[in-house]
Amino acid sequence: MRIHTAPTVLSCAVVLSALVLPGAAQAAEHPGAATDLRAFASRSVQPQDALGGTTFKNGVVNKGKDIVLGVTGKKAVPVTFTAFDEEGVAITQAFLWQGTDSSSTDTITGGLESDNYPVCTETTVQDGYSYSCKTVFTIDPAVDFKDGNGTAGVWKLFLGAYDLYANASYDDDVARTSIKRAAALTVNASPEPVKKGKTITVTGKLTRADWTTGKSSGYGNQPVKLQFRKNGTSTYTTLKTVRTSRTGALSTTTKAGSDGFYRFVFAGTFTTGSATAPHDFIDVR
Structure with a gap:
């Protein structure tokens, strides 16, 4: 899995106006120093034991x-946070990680290209400086998750910083998010037109992104709701819940009552996003 790191560098004017030690100036002006924060965390130093x-x-x-990802296309994921330091902050770093070790190179994703670093806005507050920070992680499932679908699930936000004296601080569980595999549904109701009271057969298929193969595959044994909306109204009513077959196929029947729209709806799971099929209209005569 490719590793992304996202260093934040404040403006030189802000940094230099607050610096006291010459060494801090060098750290503040060197974005690569932010990558040391992950190495700092790997030494099993707890956040409360950090010098910063x-x-x-x-x-x-x-x-x-x-964060719901298909098999292709990059996803822009905004991230915001607040940092506070009595002495001021020179550099911050942010990335997403999964598992039990935030220093592992195999469970990190999220970050920016080198020409699009995060931005922090400084505000002077009582007893120090507060920073409102924002960035965008660019995640490409075809690259970041090509080694397996097991990475779908909960991810944690790592944040680290060097203050203006080059002291490091970090917190590897500031926030959490779920990265899920995208799902899709189809629906087809027939026959059409149909006489009132006759049987309508509704078929479809539930698929989801497979990051390992780079294709979508059927999602089996999942509950899916069949819903109906009468023509001229705006509200759908759930008629029944059916389960997909081993290959993700759906098939069920219902009685024709009036003109309207049928659709399937999937609520999603811990690892897979929700999906709603485009509706299919049935003319009842």
């Missing part, structure tokens, strides 16, 4: 929504 006094809060990934 930077604290983090209000971490939000993807505006609080699940």
Whole structure:
């Protein structure tokens, strides 16, 4: 899995105006120094034992929504957080990780290309400086998750920082998010037109992204709702819940009552996003 790191460098004017030690200036002007924060965390140093006094809060990934990924196409994931330090902050770092070891190179994703670093806005507050930070992680499932679907699930947000004296701080569980495999549904209701009271057969298929193969595959043994909306209304009613076959196929029957629209709806799972099929209209005569 490719590793992404996202260093934040404040403006030189802000950094230099607050610096006291010459060594801090060198750290603040060198974005690569941020990668040392992961190495710092790998030494089993707890956040409270770090020399730095930077604290983090209000971490939000993807505006609080699940990150749902198909098999192709890059996903832009916004991340925001707040950092506070009595002495001021020179550099911050952010990435997503999974598992029990935030320093592992096999369970890290999220970050930016080198020409699009995160941005932090400094505000002077009582007893120090507060920083409102934002960035965008660019995640490519074809690259980041090509080794397996087992990475779908909960991911944690790592945040680290160097203060203006080059002291390091980090918190590897500021916020959490779910990265899920995208799902899709189809639906077809027949015959059409149909006489009132006759049987309608509704078929479809539930598939989801397979990051290992780079294709979508059937999602078996999953509950899916069959819903109906009468023509001229705006509300769907659930008629029944059916389960997909081993290959993700759906087939059920219902009685024709009036003109309207049929659709399948899948609520999603811990590892897979939700899906709603485009509706299919039936003319009842």
